[in-house]
Amino acid sequence: MDIVTAQEMYEWDRVTIEDVGIDGAILMDSAGRAVADDMASHIEKRDKIVVLIGAGNNGGDGFVIARTLLNRGYDVEAWQVVPDEKIKGDAAKHRSLFLASGYELHSCKEVGEVKPSLEKADVIIDAMLGIGVRGGLREPIADIVQEANAQKARRMSVDLPTGVPADETDEQITAFHADKTTIVAAPKMSAFLEKTSSYYGKWNVVEIGLPSPKLPDPRRQVWTEADVKRTLPRRDRNAHKGSHGKGLIVGGSTVMPGSVAMSARASLRSGAGLITIATVESAIPSIAPFIQEATFVGLGEKEGFACRPAPSSLSDYDGIAFGMGIGRQEPTRSLLSEILQEADTPLLIDADGLYELPLDLMQKREAPTILTPHPGEFAQLTGKSISDVLARPFSLSRTFAQAYGVHLVLKGPSTIITSPDGEQRVDVSGNAGLAKGGSGDVLSGMLVAMIMQHDSMMDALANGCVLHGKTAERLTSDDHSMIDLLASDVVEGLPITFRAFS
Ligand SMILES: NC(=O)C1=CN([C@@H]2O[C@H](COP(=O)(O)OP(=O)(O)OC[C@H]3O[C@@H](n4cnc5c(N)ncnc54)[C@H](OP(=O)(O)O)[C@@H]3O)[C@@H](O)[C@H]2O)[C@@H](O)CC1
Ligand SMILES: Nc1ncnc2c1ncn2[C@@H]1O[C@H](COP(=O)(O)OP(=O)(O)O)[C@@H](O)[C@H]1O
Numbered sequence: 462m463d464i465v466t467a468q469e470m471y472e473w474d475r476v477t478i479e480d481v482g483i484d485g486a487i488l489m490d491s492a493g494r495a496v497a498d499d500m501a502s503h504i505e506k507r508d509k510i511v512v513l514i515g516a517g518n519n520g521g522d523g524f525v526i527a528r529t530l531l532n533r534g535y536d537v538e539a540w541q542v543v544p545d546e547k548i549k550g551d552a553a554k555h556r557s558l559f560l561a562s563g564y565e566l567h568s569c570k571e572v573g574e575v576k577p578s579l580e581k582a583d584v585i586i587d588a589m590l591g592i593g594v595r596g597g598l599r600e601p602i603a604d605i606v607q608e609a610n611a612q613k614a615r616r617m618s619v620d621l622p623t624g625v626p627a628d629e630t631d632e633q634i635t636a637f638h639a640d641k642t643t644i645v646a647a648p649k650m651s652a653f654l655e656k657t658s659s660y661y662g663k664w665n666v667v668e669i670g671l672p673s674p675k676l677p678d679p680r681r682q683v684w685t686e687a688d689v690k691r692t693l694p695r696r697d698r699n700a701h702k703g704s705h706g707k708g709l710i711v712g713g714s715t716v717m718p719g720s721v722a723m724s725a726r727a728s729l730r731s732g733a734g735l736i737t738i739a740t741v742e743s744a745i746p747s748i749a750p751f752i753q754e755a756t757f758v759g760l761g762e763k764e765g766f767a768c769r770p771a772p773s774s775l776s777d778y779d780g781i782a783f784g785m786g787i788g789r790q791e792p793t794r795s796l797l798s799e800i801l802q803e804a805d806t807p808l809l810i811d812a813d814g815l816y817e818l819p820l821d822l823m824q825k826r827e828a829p830t831i832l833t834p835h836p837g838e839f840a841q842l843t844g845k846s847i848s849d850v851l852a853r854p855f856s857l858s859r860t861f862a863q864a865y866g867v868h869l870v871l872k873g874p875s876t877i878i879t880s881p882d883g884e885q886r887v888d889v890s891g892n893a894g895l896a897k898g899g900s901g902d903v904l905s906g907m908l909v910a911m912i913m914q915h916d917s918m919m920d921a922l923a924n925g926c927v928l929h930g931k932t933a934e935r936l937t938s939d940d941h942s943m944i945d946l947l948a949s950d951v952v953e954g955l956p957i958t959f960r961a962f963s
């Protein structure tokens with residue numbers, strides 16, 4: 462499922478109308494009817510419905526939705542919240558069709574006129590503004606949004622909640638707070654941004670007749686369960702342990718020994734053939750009982766933290782993960798510098814490994830490098846603030862991955878995975894049960910296992926992220942809550958996930 466900007470959406474629409482030859486008013490009719498069909502499955506005949514209609518094409522969709530629901534016998538009041546002369550083109554045509562059908566259209570210049578209807582409504586449908594919003598909301602829309610948000614009615618938005626822009630933004634927004642949004646044709650970037658995603662409520666996408674081959678490839682897509690099922694490698698019945706990769710996990714310290722054990726277990730549970738843990742010598746006895754299947758390499762240590770030299774024969778491994786629980790001490794960073802220069806296999810760097818990462822050495826590597834920061838770590842890597850990262854994760858990820866030639870997994874409720882040539886995939890699985898220490902360590906272990914088994918790095922990373930999130934989702938819907946779920950529960954939950962997906 463492609464994720465679009467406003468500009469990409471307009472281009473898709475333009476090409477469909479001009480080159481394919483589908484009339485704009487017909488597209489609007491299809492869009493409105495598809496949205497009405499979707500919304501109708503969430504409303505009852507006895508519900509009092511108010512449709513709020515703006516000036517642009519989003520309002521045009523609103524006229525079609527109101528007419529369609531009225532045709533089907535729903536109890537609908539249609540409210541135009543802009544002056545007549547503002548409504549032009551296809552929207553004006555659908556306004557005429559609405560009136561010619563014999564339906565009543567209310568209009569308001571200020572919120573007081575529509576307020577009694579909003580107060581009585583069971584459902585408020587927002588077709589005021591879509592991807593064409595510019596700047597702060599003007600009156601009366603600003604007041605209507607505030608009044609609608611104060612009601613107990615169910616709020617449903619058409620395409621986007623009014624006030625939410627389609628794209629990344631630094632601006633503070635005031636917006637309609639939808640319980641549900643029916644998105645037209647393709648999800649917009651803002652559905653995945655921390656600042657704006659909550660205004661959408663639950664969302665889904667309806668098809669409206671825009672031909673898929675005519676969408677200019679945004680190189681940005683949601684990675685779905687179906688994508689995982691399609692691309693997850695099947696295990697060959699003649700496999701031996703070497704077929705699925707020999708991984709090295711470098712991390713841990715005397716004060717943080719558990720993280721590497723979790724990464725290693727997650728890696729083995731995700732299909733890695735062999736896992737070696739490289740950690741400070743003194744931590745091995747405390748870790749070993751938790752992971753009988755792994756082998757160990759003892760690292761030299763200074764005051765409980767790992768130091769050079771790097772484990773010998775780095776080239777024996779098919780994948781390396783560095784950083785979980787390793788600490789931020791100077792000797793540890795020298796160890797990473799050595800690994801960056803010597804390892805000629807895929808190297809994933811997470812957690813403390815990302816702290817003061819030598820970007821120049823990383824950039825010189827020829828084998829793939831994968832960074833898995835959360836927004837705080839990415840802010841530190843880029844010299845931006847966390848709020849900058851949260852406002853522009855797509856563009857900052859793409860710029861960084863392309864500049865440094867790395868794969869970037871920017872973690873969060875929507876995890877954005879970017880390749881060195883700028884392709885992006887978004888994983889929306891998981892829930893707040895994962896907002897716990899150790900979740901990232903589990904993910905790193907899973908990703909190393911995936912990297913060793915897939916031919917495509919992007920498939921490996923996207924599949925690993927979705928399987929991680931889906932495991933948490935399943936666990937919190939069965940035996941656990943988001944409160945009690947531990948990272949180690951996610952590791953032990955992997956078998957059922959893999960059974961479902963492979
Ligand atoms: N194009 C497509 O691909 C398809 C689009 N479709 C649908 O069309 C929608 C996009 O339509 P759109 O381009 O007409 O923009 P839209 O969001 O209705 O707003 C424009 C109006 O809002 C006004 N306005 C702006 N900012 C404002 C503010 N801050 N406060 C107050 N008012 C403000 C602005 O006024 P102006 O500034 O011009 O005076 C103008 O009148 C899209 O989301 C989808 O639903 C589908 O039907 C089919 C395929
Ligand atoms: N609210 C959430 N919804 C979905 N996934 C989440 C949420 N919070 C955290 N996660 C996921 O959990 C993991 C946390 O990683 P990270 O922040 O590195 O944790 P830690 O360093 O504590 O192990 C990431 O995969 C992230 O995507």
Ligand SMILES: [K+]
Nearest residue numbers: 587590619621
């Ligand atoms: K809307």
